[in-house]
Amino acid sequence: MNGASDATDAVVLTIDGAVGRARAWTLGELLALPGEAIVKDVSQVDPRRSGTAVRLAALLEQTELSPAATHLTLHASSDGYAATVPIEAVRQSGLLIVALNGQPLPDQAGGPSRFLVPDAAACGTAEVDACKNVKFVDRVEVVGER
Template sequence: MSDTFLRIDGQVGNPVQLSHDALADLLDEHQVADVSQFDPKRRGRAVRLSSLLALAVADPQATHLGLHGTRDNFHASIPLEEVRERAFVIYSLDGQPLPLTAGGPFRFFIPDHAACHAEEIDECANVKFLDRIELTIGPGFDNRPKDDEEHARLHDEQTG
């Protein structure tokens, strides 16, 4: 997975492609040493979404984040302001790139997503296999399940 990149584009002044090493090289102030401090069911080193948005020079008119995982063709569009300061991108586990078994190479993570008080932000907004963050003006492409039945079917497919 060393040749995988996280792309940040769309409504940005500086589109970027970041490798695991590039994320690891960001200053400590941009890092979270272990996300388990926010959710004991999750582990791994992460970078703050706000830092990534600053690096890509997010357009102030952007209202939504498109979260794209092409490995499983999963896409979510969520309101930017609700997650700008609280979300992370997990990229490493035990000093190595985040493995596929943990949703790698990159995984979007919103601690306590319910606290965002936004209908569009649910557990499925914690996108696995993330390879692109797209900033948009207005909602973007979103193929998340629309009801409990679709949601259950998706999880059945993923667990075999």
């Protein structure tokens, strides 16, 4: 395989925890999601950011959330950081930036994925403001409490 193919075949993001079906996606799989699941130019929703993103809602639909699920914990295994946010506050607005110029999001830009809530104030909760821009996210854990 060539380098470009290898880059799209590596797992970028996993969603697990209180779900009926845990999922792991490669960059290729994320970029192949249906059109409404993708934001091709993040600068259109947040002028301070660039890249291609996937909508959190589209990913959560594929995991069958448990009825007890109330929060998401965003994990960055590279530095051990984790932030927890209410699902309903970010389900529709949350984005995961996964690519820059068609390539995997580089570490210096927050890769493998960067969680972004473009308008955290609209969510109406201080919990969202604390994690509206989380770098190095590689795992989203669905939990039943904060």
